[in-house]
Amino acid sequence: MSSSGENSSSAAVPEWEMRFRAPRVSLPEWAEGAPERSLFVSNATGTYELYAWDRASGAQRxxxxxxxxTTDGMLSPDGESIWWFDDSDGDEFGVWMRQPFAGGEDVVAVEGLEASYPAGLALGADGTVAVGRSTDEEGSTVHVVRKGEGAPRELYRHRESAGVGGLSHDASLLAVEHTEHGDAMHSSLRVLRVADGSVVAELDDTRDGTEELGLEALGFAPVDGDSRLLVGHQRRGRWEPMIWDPVTGVETELAIDLPGDVSADWYPDGRALIIGHSFEARGELWRYEIEGGVLERVQTPPGSVSGATARPDGSVEYMWSSAAEPPVVRSTGGGVVLDPPGAKAPRSVPVETVWVDGPGGRVHALVQRPEGHTAGNGGPLPTIFEVHGGPTWHDSDSFVAGPAAWVDHGFAVVRVNYRGSTGYGRAWTDALKHRVGLIELEDIAAVREWAVSSGLADPERIVLSGGSWGGYLTLLGLGVQPDAWALGLAAVPVADYVSAYEDEMEALKAMDRTLLGGTPEEVPERFAASSPLTYVDAVKAPVYISAGVNDPRCPIRQIDNYVDRLRERGAVHEVYRYDAGHGSLVVEERIKQVRLEIDFVRRHLG
Structure with missing residues (x-):
């Protein structure tokens, strides 16, 4: 691979563009009552859409x-229908539609429910449907429709954020994840009887009113008459699973002695769990026998496992990739499960792990260098800090086309799992409360200092870049650390925190109240301290901003407010607005955005 990113066989098509265009597929979802029917997402047409797959015949549609x-979809348990969420131009506000698996007319899936933001969906084997909704006016609601009942019936309502956690296999019980206590980062669980909405049990890990520990519903046991619910909890300072029976009240802790975060899902017989283990930006799979507590490794290559499902025959299908190798759906039964036709994505370079001492503890960073460059060989490089979104997310040893494009163009790429990131324990994830943005930037600054002192990065050519929360940290960093960054590239960012709060979807307002300790009226000083707009007059570096005009998460008005201030100052900046929501699912649009970023860097960095 050449440093310019050109393909040796076709100089007109850069390898970085080929990575975006290469056909991809998601991990297929399969129907419990018809395991040969599956649903997956693919970009085969140039836009990410839903596809039906009949494994018996091999037909795909x-x-x-x-x-x-379109990426939000679900297959009914009997395999007869496909549900998909229909919004307007990426604004995430709409209704669920339904289409027969074999093809046919799209119809509104649940008559009588107005458009809303989605807050979970559960489909029962007997035809019962639970729909979670969120609107600015109503807050959070959960409606249930049972076969033969007709109109949807409201089972839950609250002003704070909440959503569907799952239906029991016989559809008699409904789990609701809620944040009625006001902490949107840490949900509690309530199980209701579907028949009448009465409360069966509550699970709330609030500790004496002084500490919130999160809970999440991972799914009821896939067996009729079995009321066990698989639950993720944080009682020992990390995410790990346990089994809770809301009917009997019995909680069963699981003896899973693995470092880092642990998630789980059921095997189809309900006797074992498929364990997803994430530690230090890499992932692996295990099988856990519930009776006897036996833990057995499921062999996967080194890298990241981004999803897994156990099939009725006991095999496990999983999505795997590494920073160097493109994603593929594999099976423990052998071979590739779903291989899309067309040119394969060119590989990239491996990632190396770096640990840096930061003000809040050791910070984990992932580094990629152009081929041929090693520590101490080749001199300092132009370097781009690609900051992940979330903030409750983390960068991993997985294949990402964006960073690979910068490596192709001769850049070192550094990705930082700052405080607020998942995968390093609850204390690390929760650390950014009240000093939002500023804490993350302290960790990024520590890694920047290492990058310069180690000889990796040219201090005059370091770019700060990111999307969503990463875009927010980019704009905030350009103002708070104006001498550290040569350029800034911010995609779909928070730019004016107060205006963003006023315009964003209700669930994100709840998250902001949790992070900052109140509303802009209640804690104006915290919103000001964490808002990029506060520091815009200190920005020295040229700024490139891209934004979706229909974005409900980082709305366009607050970005315009920031851009107006840049313009008033005569600051060097460029803005690209496109007709979509929080990012784009159209491949050529995404390539256009990266191309514009590369061009901006070439013109202003050299």
Missing amino acids: QVTDRANG
């Missing part, structure tokens, strides 16, 4: 076809 793409 495109289900959705919308200008801005």
Whole structure:
């Protein structure tokens, strides 16, 4: 691979563009009552859409076809229908639609429910449906429709954020994840009887009113008459699973002695769990026998496992990739499960792990260098800090086309799992409360200092870049650390925190109240301290901003406010607005955005 990113066989098509265009597929979801019927997402047409797959015949069919793409979908347990969420141009506000698996007319899936933001969906084997909704006016609601009942019945309502956690296999019980206590980062669980909405049990890990520990519903046991619910908890300072029976009240802790975060899902017989283990930015799989507590490794290559499902025959299908190798759906039964036709994505370079002492503890960073460059060989490089979104997310040893494009262009790429990131324990994830943005930037600054002192990065050519929360940290960093960064590239960012709060979807307002300790009226000083707009007059570096005009998460008005201030100052900046929501599902649009970023860097960095 050449440093310019050109393919040796076709100089007109850069390898970085080929990575975006290469056909990809998601991990297929399969129908419990019809395991040969599956649903997956693919970009085969150039836009990410839903596809039906009949494994018995091998036939595949495109289900959705919308200008801005579709990724939210679910297969009914009997395999007869496909549910998909229909919004307007990426604004995430809409209704669930339904289409027969074999093809046919799309119809509104649940009559009588107005458009809303989605807050979970559960489909029962007997035809019962639970729909979670969120609107600015109503807050959070959960409605249930049972076969033969007709109109949807409201089972839950609250102003704070909440959503569907799952239906029991016989559809008699409904789990609701809620944050009625006001902490949107840490949910509690309530199990209701579907028949009448009465409360069966509550699970709340609030500790004496002084500490909130999160809970999440991972799914009821896939067996009729079995009321066990698989639950993720944080009681020992990390995410790990346990089994809770809300009917009997019995909680069963699981003896899973693995470092880092642990998630789980059921095997189809309900006797074992498929364990997803994430530690220090890499992932692996295990099988856990519930009776006897036996833990057995499921062999996967080194890298990241981004999803796994156990099939009725006992095999496990999983999505795997590494920073160097493109994603592929594999099976423990052998071979590739779903291999899309067309050119394969060119590989990239491996990632190396770096640990840096930061003000809040050791910070984990992932580094990629152009081929041929090693520590102490080749001199300091132009370097881009690609900051992940979330903030409750983390960068991993997985294949990402964006960073690979910068490596192709001769850049070192550094990705930092700052405080607020998942995968390093609850204390690390929760550390950014009240000093939002500023804490993350302290960790990024520590890694920047290492990058310069180690000889990796040219201090005059370091770019700060990111999307969503990463875009927010980019704009905040350009103002708070104006001498540290040569350029800034911010995609779909928070730019004016107060205006963003006023315009964003209700669930994100709840998250902001949790992070900052109140509303802009209640804690104005915290919103000001964490808002990029506060520091815009200190920005020295040229700034590139891209934004979706229909974005409900980082709305366009607050970005315009920031851009107006840049313009008033005569600051060097460029803005690209496109017709979508929080990012784009159209491949050529995404390539266009990266191309514009590369061009901006070439012109202003050299």
